[in-house]
Amino acid sequence: MLRPLITIRHIPNIDFMGLHKLGFVLSAVLTIGSIVLFLTQGLNFGIDFAGGTLIEARTQGPAHLAEMRSTLDGLGLGAVSLQGFGSPDEVLIRVARQPGGDQAQMDAVAKVQHALGSGVDYRRTEVVGPEVGGELIRAGILATVLALFAIAAYVSLRFNWQFGIGAMLSTLHDTITTVGLFSLLQIEFNLTTLAAILTIAGYSVNDTVVIYDRVRETSRKYKTMDFRTLINKSLNETLSRTILTVSTVALAVLALFFFGGEVLRGFSIAMLWGIIVGTYSSLFIAAPILYYVQPRRSSRAKKEDTQAETQGAS
Amino acid sequence: MLYFPKWLVALILGICALGVVFTIPNLFSTQTVDRWPNFLPKKQVSLGLDLRGGSYLLYQVDMRSVITERLNDVVDGLRSEFRTAKIGYVGLGASNDAIHFTLREPDRMEEVRTLVRKVDPDLDMTTGADGAVSLKFNAVALNNVQRQIVDQSIEIVRRRIDETGTKEPSIQREGEDRIVLELPGVENPEFVKRILGKTAKMTFQLVDENASVGPGGHPPPGDEALLLKDGHSPPGATIVVQRRVLVSGETLTDAQATFDQYGAPAVNFKFNAEGARRFGDATKNNVGKRFAIVLDNAVISAPVIREPILGGQGIITGSFTTESANELALELRAGALPAPLVPLEERTVGPGLGADSIHAGALACIIGVILVVVFMTVFYGLFGLFANVALFFNLCLMMASLTVLGATLTLPGIAGIALTLGMAVDANVLIYERIREEVRGGRSLISSLQAGFERAFGTIFDSHLTTLVAGFLMFFLGSGPVKGFAVTLSIGVITSLFSAILVTRLQIVSWLRRTKPKAIPI
Numbered sequence: 001m002l003r004p005l006i007t008i009r010h011i012p013n014i015d016f017m018g019l020h021k022l023g024f025v026l027s028a029v030l031t032i033g034s035i036v037l038f039l040t041q042g043l044n045f046g047i048d049f050a051g052g053t054l055i056e057a058r059t060q061g062p063a064h065l066a067e068m069r070s071t072l073d074g075l076g077l078g079a080v081s082l083q084g085f086g087s088p089d090e091v092l093i094r095v096a097r098q099p100g101g102d103q104a105q106m107d108a109v110a111k112v113q114h115a116l117g118s119g120v121d122y123r124r125t126e127v128v129g130p131e132v133g134g135e136l137i138r139a140g141i142l143a144t145v146l147a148l149f150a151i152a153a154y155v156s157l158r159f160n161w162q163f164g165i166g167a168m169l170s171t172l173h174d175t176i177t178t179v180g181l182f183s184l185l186q187i188e189f190n191l192t193t194l195a196a197i198l199t200i201a202g203y204s205v206n207d208t209v210v211i212y213d214r215v216r217e218t219s220r221k222y223k224t225m226d227f228r229t230l231i232n233k234s235l236n237e238t239l240s241r242t243i244l245t246v247s248t249v250a251l252a253v254l255a256l257f258f259f260g261g262e263v264l265r266g267f268s269i270a271m272l273w274g275i276i277v278g279t280y281s282s283l284f285i286a287a288p289i290l291y292y293v294q295p296r297r298s299s300r301a302k303k304e305d306t307q308a309e310t311q312g313a314s
Numbered sequence: 315m316l317y318f319p320k321w322l323v324a325l326i327l328g329i330c331a332l333g334v335v336f337t338i339p340n341l342f343s344t345q346t347v348d349r350w351p352n353f354l355p356k357k358q359v360s361l362g363l364d365l366r367g368g369s370y371l372l373y374q375v376d377m378r379s380v381i382t383e384r385l386n387d388v389v390d391g392l393r394s395e396f397r398t399a400k401i402g403y404v405g406l407g408a409s410n411d412a413i414h415f416t417l418r419e420p421d422r423m424e425e426v427r428t429l430v431r432k433v434d435p436d437l438d439m440t441t442g443a444d445g446a447v448s449l450k451f452n453a454v455a456l457n458n459v460q461r462q463i464v465d466q467s468i469e470i471v472r473r474r475i476d477e478t479g480t481k482e483p484s485i486q487r488e489g490e491d492r493i494v495l496e497l498p499g500v501e502n503p504e505f506v507k508r509i510l511g512k513t514a515k516m517t518f519q520l521v522d523e524n525a526s527v528g529p530g531g532h533p534p535p536g537d538e539a540l541l542l543k544d545g546h547s548p549p550g551a552t553i554v555v556q557r558r559v560l561v562s563g564e565t566l567t568d569a570q571a572t573f574d575q576y577g578a579p580a581v582n583f584k585f586n587a588e589g590a591r592r593f594g595d596a597t598k599n600n601v602g603k604r605f606a607i608v609l610d611n612a613v614i615s616a617p618v619i620r621e622p623i624l625g626g627q628g629i630i631t632g633s634f635t636t637e638s639a640n641e642l643a644l645e646l647r648a649g650a651l652p653a654p655l656v657p658l659e660e661r662t663v664g665p666g667l668g669a670d671s672i673h674a675g676a677l678a679c680i681i682g683v684i685l686v687v688v689f690m691t692v693f694y695g696l697f698g699l700f701a702n703v704a705l706f707f708n709l710c711l712m713m714a715s716l717t718v719l720g721a722t723l724t725l726p727g728i729a730g731i732a733l734t735l736g737m738a739v740d741a742n743v744l745i746y747e748r749i750r751e752e753v754r755g756g757r758s759l760i761s762s763l764q765a766g767f768e769r770a771f772g773t774i775f776d777s778h779l780t781t782l783v784a785g786f787l788m789f790f791l792g793s794g795p796v797k798g799f800a801v802t803l804s805i806g807v808i809t810s811l812f813s814a815i816l817v818t819r820l821q822i823v824s825w826l827r828r829t830k831p832k833a834i835p836i
Contacts, residue, residue, distance in 0.1 A: 003835045004695035009754075056667065102657040106507075123667035129658040132372070136793060143791040150783045158776055192726050195788060195796045199733065199803065202784025206777035210744065213773045241747040244693065245740040248686050252736030255682035256729055261674030263364075264729050271733065 008240045016235045016283060017228045017291065023284030027173055034180020041183050046190030047126055049133040053095040053105055055112060056124035062088040071115050077108050086262035090123075097130060140194045147201045148172055155205070159212055162293040167208050170286035174204045174278045181273050187266050196270035203249070204278025207242050208286040214238045215290060227294055231287050246279045318823055326816050330707045336714035359717045362724035362798055365672050367665035368498040370794075373510070373655040375467050375491045377460055378411075380653045381451065384434075384459075385413055388449070390557075391433040393535075401426065413437075413449040420445030460491060466652045468493055473648035474509050488793075493655070501664055513610055513654050514645035516563030518593065521604040521616055525554040541612040545633020553613050555606045560596040565589025569646035571639040572629065579639040580631045583646060590626025598622035607632075609642070675728030682732045683709070690739055694746050696835045700821040701742035701814070708738045708806070708813035715805045724798030734806025737781070741814035745770040750836055759834055763826075767819060774815070782807050 047054045057063075065082050068091065072080045078096045085092040093112060098104040105127045113122065148168055156164030175197050182189050214234040222230065253275065257268035339347050339358050347356050363370050385408035392413075396403055402418030417426060423441060430439055436455030440448050451459070468485055471493060475483045484496040497506065527539040533554050542553040567586045574580040585593055596605070597619050606613040607630055615632040634642070686705065690698035712731060716723055749766030757765065785807065788800035825831075 002691075002696040002699065004698065005692045007693070007750075007836070058666070102507075102660075106504075121664065121666060123664045125660075125662045127657075127660040131374075132659050139791045139793070143787045146791075147784050147787050150787070151780050154776075154780060154783065191793070191795045192729070192799070195726055195792065195799045198784045198788050198792075198796075199781070199799075202781040203737070205780040206740065209776045209780065210773050213776070237751070241743055244743045244747070248689060248739050248743065249733070249736035251685040251689060252682040252732050255685060256678045256732045258678075259674060259681055260678035260729060260732070261671055261725075263671065263725055264675075264678075267726065267729055 012236050012239055014236055014239070015232060017232050017288060020284055020288035020291070023280075023288065027281065027285055030177045030180065031173055034176050034183065037180050037183040041186070043179070043183055043189040044186045045133070046188045046193075047094065047128045048191045049137055049189065051128045051130040051133050052097045053108055053128075054124070054126045055093040055095070055109065055122060056085060057091050057093060057116065058121040058123055059089050059091065060119050063091045065091065068093075068116065072112060075111050075115055077111065080112075090262075102127070102129070136191065136194075143194075143198055144175060144201060147198055148175075151201065151205050155209070155212070158209075159216060160295055162290060162295040163212050163216075165293055166286045166289040167205055167212070169289060170208055170278075170281040171201050171204055173281050173285060174274055175201055177277055178270055178274050182266075182270070185269075187269060190266060192264065192267040193270050196267045196274065199271065200274030200278060204274060204281065207246065207279050207282035210241060210245075211235060211238050211282055211287050212290075215287070219295075227291050231291055235283060235287055242279060242282065246275055249275050318820060323820065326820050329711070329812070330817065333707055333710035333714040336717050337710040340713055340717060357717055359713065359723045360720065361668075361672075362722045362727070363496055363498060363661070363668075364663050364725045364795070365668045365675075365723065366498050367501065367663050367668040368496065369500040369503040369506070370659070370661040371495040371497070371503060371507070371510075371657065372488070372659035373471075373493045373495070374658050375460075375464050375493065376654045376656050377463065377491060380459065380463055381411055381456075382408065384451075385411075388434050388437065389413060392429065395429045395433060399425065399429065401429075411450060415447055417445035417447065423447075463652045464491055464493070467655065470649050470651050471495065471510060471655075474644065475506065477644045477648055478506060478509070480506070492658070499665075501662065503660065503662060507657065507660075509641055509644060510651075510655055512645060513651040514563070514642070514648075515610055515650040516566070516646060517608045518560045518562075518596070519555045519558065519606050519608055520560065520596075520600060521606050522554045522556050523604065527552060527554055540606070540608060542616070543612045543633065544615050553606065553616060555608065555613065560605065561585065561589050561593045563646060563650055565592070566646055569643040571636065571643045574629060574631045578631060579634040579636045580629050581634065581639050581643045581646070582629050583627070585626040585628075587626075590624075593626065593628070594622060594624040598624075671725045672728075675725060675732075679728065679732045679735065682735050686735055686739055690742070694742075694836055696825075697742075697746055697822070700818050700825075701739050701746075703821060704742070704813040704817040705735065705738055707817050708810050709735070711809040711813065712802065712806050715809060716802065719805075721801045721805070722798060723802070724795055726795040726799035727802040730799045730802030730806060734803060734810060738806065738810035738814055740777070741770075741774045741810060742818055744774055745815075745818070746836055749834065753834060753836075759831070760826075762834065763822065767815070771815065774811070778807050778811055 063084070065084065069080070069082050072082070072093065077098065080096075081094045083092050084090065095108050095112065098108050109125060109127065113120075148171055151171055152164040152168035154164075155167040178197055178200060181187075182193065187193075211234060214237060215231060218225070218230055218234050218237075225233075250272065253268055253271045256264055257272060260268060336355050336357070339350075339354075339356055344358065347358065350356055389406060389408050392406065392415075396406075401422055403415045404418065406415035407413070417423065423445070426447065427439060430437055430449060436451050437449045438452045440450075442448070464487055468487060472483075472485050475485065475495070475497070480497050480500055482498055484494075486494050488494045495506070497503065500506065522534070522537045525534050525537055527533050533539045536557055537554050538557050539552045539554050542551045565585050565588055566583050567589075568584040570582045572580050572582040601619050601621060604616050604618050607615045607617075615630050617631075630642075683705070687702045690701045690705075692698070694701065709731075712734065715721075716727075721727075745766050748770045749762050752762035752765045753759075782804055785800045785804035788796050789804065792800060
């Protein structure tokens, strides 16, 4: 019979509640820092949001960025940015939106292609008008806000509203700090990044739900246990599964980060950060918050117990 | 919980088998699959443009010009109605989305109201002091017009694209007034953009030889001054033509690029029966005069009618190149666009990048699977293997669902697959950890297993549902790449619920029956 090579039999006894104030301070710093960064430094919006023109070119042999840059700067197209993209022979060229209509953008593309001469393979050309970007940002913010409320509503429904608040605050923390990371590192923020943020919102609640489930179960079992001990006990008992579930997803995301290609890099970074910070926030924000908004369990718990009995084991 | 009725076993196995069967065609090239006998499933998942290469174009239907045009018609209509009814007015004109004028005799307002309704019943009329009147289209009518115009535009775009011979184009409405074109394999969309860049509204109108308009002047009533672009006249030259349309381009049945008697490129056209009759009558009654061929509000040719043209055929000569003659012929054949299309977004991916993306995505998925499989085996031994088998079927079910549902797989979609690989075994981890806990709590083998599955289910369901909520929001509010990701993520979450719970449980139960173990290897 094939036995596991590693088994975690030991249930740790970490005083999470003793650390939670430190956690709150750290999270407050991270969150406020993210907001400040977002307001001062802003995001490096990709053309999905900012509009403009993007050309991905592959040169024969390694690309000479400096040389290409001076060639393109001489075209009078305004801000032209070049960056290496994955391999040394690939260049990402971004041209700011040209005054005038669509024709002006196409002319800019033609100028760039003409200036770089033959022997360059144009792998991707994207021209995005200014109208679309604003709508996408609005839709993205709307989707994120709706996701946060949907999660809060669902957790409130399955547990009760105190749990809903905890889940929403920790999820909000995860999304804000992800945006902060993108502002800090100035990694391109595009549509796939937005998808990553929404996924983080949906996924980071998973750990929280696992922990809340246990808090509820323990609070029913030990009706007189004080909340501090109760939360600590629940967190320690579920710690192994919290770490293991996050590890499997982290493995998948790491595979994406290293092998998924340059286009998905921003997505993988956001996901990686999101699942790590999501686990942290489940342990140090979502659970300790319950201590402050303590669900009144004496009456509640009894009511739910009888409900559970009448429904049969759920 | 540990008892499986025969039908459930059959159902689970059946679903897994279907998953495998419908995944298989995706492992082969299209050419190979085409050679298979027909009773085998041959459908492959359709790849997004970012993976197969091609052009994506987003257009907005410019409603303003349609509204303005219709308002101008109303202004003309009112003018002649007021003339007959001898109603005095000042400042009649259309601006933006409204018509304004002031009545000289404000007490005739009711009369005016009737006339307005007669000219266009879709107008809302508001009156101000001293006989000021403003007219606007009501919201319902505007909506109807918009829907109709966008539908027509899509139809015309489809016809024009079909004329270009593009394979498998996808032309769809997006939002209220936008059209998305996806053209697989089109690496340079210049031509497509050119033929969609013109509405190609063609009319035949008589030239008013007695009138001419200087800069800033107004043409006489019933006439209009249009730019003359016949290739001989200086740029900016105008010509005055009668507003009345003799024949319009809608009556054309065919148009072909050809050459005139001097060997210059030209466009040959044919009318349908009605158009031929009207063109015949018009030319018969106006021999010796000039008629203007008006295309998109410019006169491209103004030949003299030498004799009645009764055959329902004609030729347009002018300043064509072979290319522009071909384009015009194509546009006339396909019909005029009811409104101009404004390009908003354009993305082109070359086939090289697409192929590279597929390789990178597939590699990431394979490595992700290997990592997860090793991880689960290391931490859960035999039960880890059960989870890995379930993971395999989960992958198949995802691919099969995408294939059968006709969803489009994009690069973010592949990222979604890789991600759900990691999430799928989460359910197994939760179940196994719970079983471990129950064993530690001193329960018997069977009852630990039972409790593990039962108690973990609620947690698994909750956590999957929140991810699904995010997936649905992304699908309904996101666009393009976000949608593709949302589809695979949502499908993956649903299939993993099935595989991680039912497929794993079935394996554990049959293992129990086969080996009757004394202890659980976790």
